[in-house]
Amino acid sequence: MDIITKPKLSRRIWDYALLTILAVVVLAPFLIGLWTSFLPTMQIAKGNFLSTQVSFQNYIDAFTQTPILRYLGNSLVISTATMIAQLIFCSMSAYAFVFLKFKGRKFLFGLFLATMMLPFEAEIIPNFQTVKALGLLNTYSVMVIPFLTSAFGVFMLRQSFMQMPIELKEAADIEGLGHFQFYWKMVLPYNRIPLMTLGAYSFLGAWNQYLWPMLTTFSNDFRPVQNGLRQLQSEETFNDWGMIQATAAIVVIPTLIVLFIGQHYFKSGVNEGAVK
Amino acid sequence: MLKSPAQSTPTTPLSVEKTKSEIADQEAKFTLNAKDKYFAWAFLGPSLLILGVFIFYPMVKTLYLSLFLTNTVGKTTVFVGLSNYINLLTSADYLSSLGVTLFYVFAVTIITIALGLVLANLASKRLPGIGIFRTLFSATMGVSVSVAAIFWLFIFNPSTGFLSLASTWLHLPQIPWLTDPTAAMWAVIVTTVWMNLGFTFLILLGAMTSVPTTLYEAANIEGASSRFQFFHITIPSISPTLFFVSIITLIESFKSFGLIDLMTKGGPTNATNMLVYRIYKDAFYSGNYAQASAESIILTIIIALFTLLQFKVLEKRVNY
Numbered sequence: 001m002d003i004i005t006k007p008k009l010s011r012r013i014w015d016y017a018l019l020t021i022l023a024v025v026v027l028a029p030f031l032i033g034l035w036t037s038f039l040p041t042m043q044i045a046k047g048n049f050l051s052t053q054v055s056f057q058n059y060i061d062a063f064t065q066t067p068i069l070r071y072l073g074n075s076l077v078i079s080t081a082t083m084i085a086q087l088i089f090c091s092m093s094a095y096a097f098v099f100l101k102f103k104g105r106k107f108l109f110g111l112f113l114a115t116m117m118l119p120f121e122a123e124i125i126p127n128f129q130t131v132k133a134l135g136l137l138n139t140y141s142v143m144v145i146p147f148l149t150s151a152f153g154v155f156m157l158r159q160s161f162m163q164m165p166i167e168l169k170e171a172a173d174i175e176g177l178g179h180f181q182f183y184w185k186m187v188l189p190y191n192r193i194p195l196m197t198l199g200a201y202s203f204l205g206a207w208n209q210y211l212w213p214m215l216t217t218f219s220n221d222f223r224p225v226q227n228g229l230r231q232l233q234s235e236e237t238f239n240d241w242g243m244i245q246a247t248a249a250i251v252v253i254p255t256l257i258v259l260f261i262g263q264h265y266f267k268s269g270v271n272e273g274a275v276k
Numbered sequence: 277m278l279k280s281p282a283q284s285t286p287t288t289p290l291s292v293e294k295t296k297s298e299i300a301d302q303e304a305k306f307t308l309n310a311k312d313k314y315f316a317w318a319f320l321g322p323s324l325l326i327l328g329v330f331i332f333y334p335m336v337k338t339l340y341l342s343l344f345l346t347n348t349v350g351k352t353t354v355f356v357g358l359s360n361y362i363n364l365l366t367s368a369d370y371l372s373s374l375g376v377t378l379f380y381v382f383a384v385t386i387i388t389i390a391l392g393l394v395l396a397n398l399a400s401k402r403l404p405g406i407g408i409f410r411t412l413f414s415a416t417m418g419v420s421v422s423v424a425a426i427f428w429l430f431i432f433n434p435s436t437g438f439l440s441l442a443s444t445w446l447h448l449p450q451i452p453w454l455t456d457p458t459a460a461m462w463a464v465i466v467t468t469v470w471m472n473l474g475f476t477f478l479i480l481l482g483a484m485t486s487v488p489t490t491l492y493e494a495a496n497i498e499g500a501s502s503r504f505q506f507f508h509i510t511i512p513s514i515s516p517t518l519f520f521v522s523i524i525t526l527i528e529s530f531k532s533f534g535l536i537d538l539m540t541k542g543g544p545t546n547a548t549n550m551l552v553y554r555i556y557k558d559a560f561y562s563g564n565y566a567q568a569s570a571e572s573i574i575l576t577i578i579i580a581l582f583t584l585l586q587f588k589v590l591e592k593r594v595n596y
């Protein structure tokens with residue numbers, strides 16, 4: 001809502017005050033957590049929230065006494081692999097639905113559409129049996145293979161592939177480009193922005209997985225960071241609030257940085273899907 | 277909202293189909309090529325394989341399991357027809373889970389949308405430095421489920437938590453946040469709303485900033501109050517987006533699992549034992565795979581209905 005008329009000064013002060021208060025309220029849980037991550041656990045336990053004994057000790061403890069770096073590394077591997085796979089397989093499927101004419105295209109498209117109605121959470125029993133039978137339990141693969149593609153990604157890319165100017169395809173036909181060349185040399189570069197949006201989505205989606213890794217990983221060697229943090233809380237560190245808050249900060253800060261850099265792409269991608 | 281794993285984002289409105297004439301138009305522009313068939317299989321093959329193995333097959337298998345009794349390793353023993361469903365829908369315990377989930381889902385959705393509208397409406401004003409506030413308001417998007425749980429578990433902690441300290445300072449009565457059934461439900465709702473807020477805010481802001489400014493200029497000339505403008509210009513103009521985020525929030529809330537596991541483990545006394553957590557417990561703790569499968573099918577039906585509603589309404593593009 002962009003009101004162009006010049007607002008009065010008092011009105012502006014009121015707006016800024018309200019914005020600041022709301023920002024503090026929204027960020028409060030984060031700020032409280034960050035603050036306690038610098039306090040000794042003894043002081044937190046005593047309720048001495050305004051203690052002045054601030055230090056980086058909790059962070060040193062978190063890095064040296066917990067496998068938090070290993071968890072982060074695991075999540076990085078899993079999320080990167082998932083992202084790359086989805087970019088490739090989703091764009092290939094979207095290409096087929098937009099640029100290839102074949103029998104059963106409508107039916108297959110309907111099939112993809114249907115998968116959006118089936119929640120993965122309701123399929124964990126057979127999926128667990130499947131990966132167990134394949135000997136994939138407690139590996140990186142078990143957290144990547146079921147998510148190599150996503151109907152969401154296919155739809156998002158199909159939507160933007162369809163908006164490509166028809167002249168590009170005609171030019172490619174005249175040049176004698178085959179499908180693989182057209183896909184690789186023209187379709188992908190032309191759709192950089194939606195591809196980056198999907199990349200960000202699939203990366204964060206994999207990063208935030210919780211239920212599936214919890215069922216399929218049992219050791220710190222493969223456990224991603226969400227489940228790692230849970231593991232730390234259930235271990236002896238349970239009441240070491242200072243260190244737990246430090247691990248949370250270590251996890252959230254890189255995500256926030258990535259998010260602020262990628263925010264533009266999120267916004268444009270989602271809105272495109274929402275209202276076009 | 278990005279807590280959703282890659283597969284569980286079935287809620288996008290990207291179904292936004294081209295109209296029939298557009299498709300026909302497009303098809304006419306491409307020359308039919310017999311070789312396309314082989315390319316189609318090459319391009320679609322990998323995705324079809326994955327969706328087949330991890331989405332379609334397990335749905336059929338879950339349906340199958342739900343019609344049998346199963347042993348402790350999940351093998352079927354006796355065919356029982358619909359009796360797993362009948363048992364569930366007549367069990368006070370399951371109906372209570374269903375009720376608890378519905379309460380949670382609607383509370384989360386209504387509060388998230390209301391707060392998202394407040395934040396987006398404020399942040400859509402053209403003020404110097406507004407970009408900073410927009411970034412701050414969207415920050416919870418970057419907070420993952422276990423980090424959010426840690427932040428809020430500390431806030432709700434009965435002995436050393438922030439709310440407990442604040443109540444002491446302000447001489448307010450202590451609320452046993454995670455041990456009282458009602459308070460625990462609200463603790464989970466508040467945490468979920470907080471996690472959702474960044475995403476919801478960003479989407480609503482995007483919609484609000486693309487409302488034509490001429491509408492507001494006209495309203496200003498007529499002397500319409502800002503409240504009137506909000507309800508009679510902003511809300512109707514962003515209704516497609518409003519509908520989209522509401523239904524996404526609704527569907528994601530039905531699938532909530534992480535926060536329940538991290539904060540309450542379904543307790544106290546099943547007060548937060550929601551549908552997905554229940555499936556997990558019944559299958560992987562109690563080994564009652566048949567019943568968990570029936571619960572999975574019920575969950576799928578609920579989510580499929582809301583997704584279909586979303587497809588239908590988006591096809592009509594709400595009103596503009």
